[in-house]
Amino acid sequence: MALDASSEVSDEALLVAFGNGDREAAMLLTARLTPRVMGFAARMLGGDRAEAEDVTQEAMLRLWKIAPDWRQGEAKVTTWLYRVTSNLCTDRLRKRRGVDLDAVPEPEDDRPGAVAGMIEADRARALEAALAELPDRQRQAVVMRHLEGATNPEIAEAMEISVEAVESLTARGKRLLAKLLAGQREELGYVED
Amino acid sequence: MSKTDKHETGLNDIELEQFFAAGRSEMAEPGAALMARVLADANAEIDAREPRATGRSRRRIGFFAAVGSALGGWPVMASMATAAAAGVWIGAAAPDQVSNVTGGLIGGTAVSSQYELDELLPGYGLMAAIEEANQ
Numbered sequence: 001m002a003l004d005a006s007s008e009v010s011d012e013a014l015l016v017a018f019g020n021g022d023r024e025a026a027m028l029l030t031a032r033l034t035p036r037v038m039g040f041a042a043r044m045l046g047g048d049r050a051e052a053e054d055v056t057q058e059a060m061l062r063l064w065k066i067a068p069d070w071r072q073g074e075a076k077v078t079t080w081l082y083r084v085t086s087n088l089c090t091d092r093l094r095k096r097r098g099v100d101l102d103a104v105p106e107p108e109d110d111r112p113g114a115v116a117g118m119i120e121a122d123r124a125r126a127l128e129a130a131l132a133e134l135p136d137r138q139r140q141a142v143v144m145r146h147l148e149g150a151t152n153p154e155i156a157e158a159m160e161i162s163v164e165a166v167e168s169l170t171a172r173g174k175r176l177l178a179k180l181l182a183g184q185r186e187e188l189g190y191v192e193d
Numbered sequence: 194m195s196k197t198d199k200h201e202t203g204l205n206d207i208e209l210e211q212f213f214a215a216g217r218s219e220m221a222e223p224g225a226a227l228m229a230r231v232l233a234d235a236n237a238e239i240d241a242r243e244p245r246a247t248g249r250s251r252r253r254i255g256f257f258a259a260v261g262s263a264l265g266g267w268p269v270m271a272s273m274a275t276a277a278a279a280g281v282w283i284g285a286a287a288p289d290q291v292s293n294v295t296g297g298l299i300g301g302t303a304v305s306s307q308y309e310l311d312e313l314l315p316g317y318g319l320m321a322a323i324e325e326a327n328q
Binding site: 053067122128146174 | 203204205206208209211212213214215216217218219220221222223224227228230231232234235236238239242243
């Protein structure tokens with residue numbers, strides 16, 4: 001398979017090629033999908049990089065193993081990966097729940113000029129901390145919708161629920177996030193009077 | 194307004210979107226080591242599915258070994274060697290006995306002096322006899 005044509009080949013076609021022993025397809029899928037899985041896992045796990053890397057490797061390994069049985073047209077590879085990654089993250093969150101909820105790094109509070117507003121990195125850290133406070137299903141729906149850019153039908157398929165249920169989860173998750181972030185913003189002194 | 198009331202109010206959608214935008218730009222990138230591990234897993238999976246392409250079976254096979262294998266292995270090769278040796282012995286060491294076995298068909302001028310060609314083939318006489326019998 002020519003590298004210059006790789007961008008036009010779908011994930012599903014590449015996975016079928018990999019299932020037939022195509023090592024170049026393995027390289028392309030690794031480069032294309034690993035960053036997405038890693039980013040999603042890190043968000044689901046509250047920014048724990050080491051754990052996100054473990055989950056990413058495990059999710060990709062499961063993808064490699066299912067490849068020979070993959071049928072094109074039945075599902076999107078990314079949707080399947082979101083579902084597997086979500087389940088792996090949920091398992092890990094259940095195991096560690098109540099142990100290290102405060103492990104997420106706190107935003108800096110002594111930076112000059114902070115009153116003018118949070119810089120982007122601080123906002124990202126604050127969001128990460130707030131996401132960690134959401135119930136698992138709400139966090140998954142919000143992350144997929146607003147950070148991964150997935151559509152509601154894709155989220156519904158990944159979470160194996162209806163589109164209406166996705167909308168409900170997303171709405172509730174956003175309401176809770178808005179409250180958490182507002183509280184955090186005040187506590188950090190970012191609110192201008 | 195108390196602090197609690199402000200918490201209940203929360204951010205509006207525009208403010209919340211600013212946090213989402215920041216979150217999108219801060220995506221965790223996989224390190225080179227992770228990429229290498231993922232790719233190694235992929236190649237190991239291919240290797241596991243193709244046992245013929247790995248290990249001992251990948252060893253080069255010699256020409257005679259390949260021919261022997263194609264013909265049926267060493268028992269068949271041994272039989273062929275025995276037959277070849279017997280042929281050499283018959284041809285070189287015992288022409289008289291061979292002549293007796295073949296009834297003089299092999300052995301130079303003796304053949305032409307003892308038999309005519311039409312005696313060795315189904316001739317017209319036989320065909321005529323068959324036709325006569327049918328009538």
